[in-house]
Amino acid sequence: MKHTILIIEDDEPMRYLLDVLLKKYYKLIFKNDGLAGMKWLSEGNIPSMIISDFNTPKMNGYDFFKSISQSGMFSEIPFVFVSCRTDEAFKNRCMKLGAKGYLEKPFDPEQLYELLDGVFKGKIEQ
Known part of the structure; x- marks a missing residue:
């Protein structure tokens, strides 16, 4: 059985790219923003x-992540950011x-495959 990945992405070309790269290995659920x-x-x-x-519109990825990371029900779901944002302070805040x-x-694409594989195999820790 394939792992299910919820992808929060509003950019159609990026959604298409992620779909092409990942649908062979995972069941993908796409939502436009954190609220959805x-x-x-x-x-x-x-x-x-x-x-x-x-x-993302309505609720950005960081606010979405903060909400679920503070929830007892969803806090154990591994969360990965894929973003254009490059500042180290923001990355460090997300990882903390x-x-x-x-x-x-x-x-x-190889970086994406390695990251997801590492998370699923428990090789990547906070």
Whole structure:
């Protein structure tokens, strides 16, 4: 059975790219923003991992991550950021809050595969 990944991404080309790269290995659920992701989670869905962009409408990826990381129900779901945001202070803040990874766009697909594989195999810790 494939792992389910919730992907929070509003950019259509990036959604397409992630779909092409990952659909062979994972079941993918796409939502445009953190608010839609929260709604999906509140309906009883628990993914194996969440991948989120930072810049999304209605609720950005960081606020979405803060909300679920403070929730007893969703705090154990591994969370990975894939974002254009490059400042180290922000990356460090995400990792201190509990993100399992941070990948800058544009990225090499191999980096994405290695990151996700490492998270699922428990090789990547906070």
